[in-house]
Amino acid sequence: MCSHAQSGVANKEADIERVRVLLPLPLEAIYDYAVPEGMVLEPGAIVEVPLGSRLLIGVVWDDAEAAGESLPISRLKPVHTRLPAAPLPQALRRLIEWVARYTLAPIGNVLRMAIPVSAALRPERPQRALRRTSDLPEGLRETPARNRVLAVAADGLARTASDMAREAGVGPSVVKGLADAGVLEWVELPVHLALAPPDPEQDGFSLGPAQQTAADQLRSRIGQGFSATLLDGVTGSGKTEVYFEAVAEALRAGQQVLVLQPEIALSSQWLARFEARFGTRPAEWHSELTPAQRRLTWRAVADGSARVVVGARSALFLPFTELGLIVVDEEHDPAYKQEEGVIYQARDMAVLRASLEQIPIVLASATPSLESVLNVKVGKYDAVHLSLRHGSAELPKVETVDLRRDPPPRLPNGARGWLSQTLRDRVQATLEAGEQALLFLNRRGYAPLTLCRACGHRLQCPNCTTWLVEHRLTGRLQCHHCGHASRLPSHCPSCEAEDSLAACGPGVERLDEEVALLFPEARRLLLSSDVLTGPAATDEVMRRIREREVDLVVGTQIVAKGHHFPWLTLVGVVDADLGLAGGDLRAGERSFQLLHQVSGRAGRAERPGQVLLQTYEPEHPVIHALVAGDRDAFLEREADARRQGSLPPFTRLAALILSAPDPTIVDTAATALARSAPRAEGLQVLGPAPAPLAVLRGRHRRRFLIKARRDLPLQTLLRDWVGPVPLRGGLRIQVDIDPYSFL
Known part of the structure; x- marks a missing residue:
């Protein structure tokens, strides 16, 4: 009897499917959940699951067979809801895994970059609008204001009540009265990103012979699998117009395009040139967007209605389903290096995503990075050169x-x-x-340093080991690292001499x-x-x-x-x-x-x-x-x-920054890490030493630099070294693979 009951339970449990769910939290763990009866969950599906007393959004991850079988399925919590958002594409899931392994960041933190707008995963509330249904009924008095509303609504298009009132030049009560009378009816409109599709057949720019040859070369790579091409052209040579032709070819093939720019908020001329070439603006992705714009853009990328996206480095993690081309404009720019949170180089990760998607990538610059130039030399990248300015213009x-x-x-x-x-x-x-x-x-600012002519005291940030920059236009002293700001004092804080503070150097x-x-x-x-x-x-x-x-x-x-x-x-x-x-x-x-x-x-x-x-x-x-x-x-x-100094790109380099509010805690941890530092032929550990910015945002900082031969498993060595360190007393350890900033 007992054995039959146990067998029945076992059979019932065998019918229940388990899935692994990755949560956008600073965690390495991927949690197991049970799939409720009737719910279908494929890898990439976006779900809501319980964690403790909360419901959190997560993504069903691959390889359910690898789930921890030590916990009986009967003890697993069920997935609460499958959200209606499109599944996260496989290539994006592989990118998330690869970035986490390469940067040693928790995989949950990398996932958070791919689903930064949780509201975009839920259905958008339809917008209520009004449209005309009939003429004025008998008994309803005709007025000039009502006639203006009817004239606006005569085209049969639905408009919001506020838009209709504004276009007719009337108050909202006039529109409401016509709706109450049945002359206007309420309808629900789906909310979506209002962008016309770019037209690749619209007349392009007039290309010179060299530009045309370069454009033909880039076009030929569309649909031919992965390739990386350095578009190397002098300033004013027309690189943008050339890679626009590759964009047009990808659009003709029914594919989406991602264009990365280092500072998207400053690209007004680029947007105007895009509109002139394709008849519409692209979708944008950057920090200046409103929450509503971010929701609609993320959803438009996922459903394929956004055909071209221009964005800052975070656009690399958008859920493209038909990506056919990536362009990294100004590929040399240091702004592509993310220095906070997950520390990564967007240019290099863009090449990785192109490889995972099996599509071409174009790296454009008048001053390409040494890494890209050397990749061309060894045959990893192709190159297209534009050595002359467009038209009659000459280099200065x-x-x-x-x-x-x-x-x-x-x-x-x-x-x-x-x-x-x-x-x-x-x-x-x-x-x-x-x-x-x-x-x-x-x-920036008026002067990089302010000192006292009487005693030599220099005005320093109270949170960082850096001087305060005077901004005379706003009458403030400001730290460009932590944002601290204060008024310029009337006397020296050290010797109290009046009118003794002097600006040093120009901004x-x-x-x-x-x-x-x-x-x-x-x-x-x-x-x-x-x-x-x-x-x-x-x-x-x-x-x-x-x-x-x-x-x-x-x-x-x-x-x-x-x-x-x-x-x-x-x-x-x-x-x-x-x-x-x-x-x-x-x-x-x-x-x-x-x-x-x-x-x-x-x-x-x-x-x-x-x-x-x-x-x-x-x-x-x-x-x-x-x-x-x-x-x-x-x-x-x-x-x-660089070769003689054994420096990147001929060797690998990593920085390890330890920080804590208490200098004793950070020094103790740094000393312990120094004792357990890995030892291997071709590996050199330098430090610990105070970072050049020894105090930043109130945290004391110590730094290790690790140089390694390119064939050494640097990430494995670092993970084994740093992983066991207990993070107590506010201690943080930041790992920067391939550092760009040495502050």
Whole structure:
């Protein structure tokens, strides 16, 4: 009797299916759940499951056979609900797994990047709207206001009550009265992303012979499986128009396209060019979207109605179901490196996703990264070159101003100046010719340092080991790392001397102050991330420059990327040495890329351009390469130096950052980790040492750097080393594979 009962229970349990569900939490575990009778769950299905007392959204993961059989299925909690959202595609699930393994991040944290908008997984509430059903019934008085509403509604289209009132120029009570009378009826409209599909057959741009050849090469890769192609073209060579033709070919093949950009909020010109080529704007994905826009866009990507998406690095994790092409614009840009949370390089992960999807990827840049250039050399990537500017435009002439021989003169008010006489004269000549000039200084605010002339005290952030930057436009001192802000004090906090605080060094606000004194008649524009409040403000600023409402632009790196200003013929780099020094292994490469990009803003149309680099080191290899226009020779030297120093990309590098509110806790943990550091031939562990920013946001930081031969299993070594460390007392351990920032 007992054995029969047990057998019956066993048979019943055998009929119950179990699934593994991954939750978007900072966890490595994938939990087992029972599938309720009648519910069908395939891998990728999005579900709601109980965890403790909560209901959480999760994703059914693959390989149910690998679920932990130690727990009897009778003890498993059932899946609560299957949500109506489309399943997460298989290639995206593989990407999530791969990113978690590579970065050593909890897989749940990576999943959270793929489903960041939980509301998008539930049905959107239909929108209520009104449409006309009949004429005015007998007994309902005709009025001018009612007639205007009926005229608007005569086309039979459904509109929201507020839209109908606005178009008719009446109050909402007039519309409500007609609805109550039955003249207008309520209907429910589905809510979706209002985007027309891009038209690949719309007339494109006029391509020159070199551009046409490059476009043909990119088009030929569509539908041919995985390939990675570096689109390497000088500034102004028409790279965007060329890869647009590959986008058009993918659209003709019925595929979706993802275009990644480093700073999507600043891409107004790119969006205008896309609309000119395809007749509509693409879907956008970036931090400036409203929650409703994010919901609708995520859903439109998942259901395939968003055919082209342009986005920042997080767009890489959108649930494309028909992805046929990825483009990484400005592939060299350091903004593709995510430095918080899951630390990853979006360019490299984009190549991985293209490989998983078996589709082509295009990496476009005028100053490609050393990693991409070397990948072309060894045959991992193809290359398409555009060596000339489009049309009649020529590359600008680059010259140096040796500040040792041509120091900036004093200003008319006796204050110190930052522009040499040579640069002042060139700006004046440019303005007199009716052309535009750009003065570039990659330093926000008014001054990077404020000190006391009486005792030498420097104003420092209370949460970080960094100086406070004065922003005179807002009357604030600000930390650019943690966001701390305060008023500029009237006396020194150390010696209490009054009126003794002095600004040291220039930021763009101080440079703009100098320009106002030197060129009072010029129409000036200060351009930095502090003064641009969003995409709309950026669009307006760029329009003003293009339409020559501005004579002289003072800006940071925000003006260096992709903008086309036909009348801008002079670029003056105020401090070309900024960024050349420091402990960053990519300092030279980054400086070359940034200065080359900003130089490329000059002379992009018929008028020739010129660039002046103010420097104390005109013999520096970066400065020399810019003047000579010999990028390839610079990259060869850079590669040789990295190879000799056993630095990436010829070796692997990882950073380990320990942090805690209490310095004793972090020092104790760092010492213990140093004792247990892995040892292997070809592996070198450096540290622990205080990080350059030894205190950040109130947390004390210690750093290890790990160098490894490329054939060593770096992630396995790090996981075995760091995994057993107990995270007590607020201790955190951050692992950065292939670090870009060394602060």
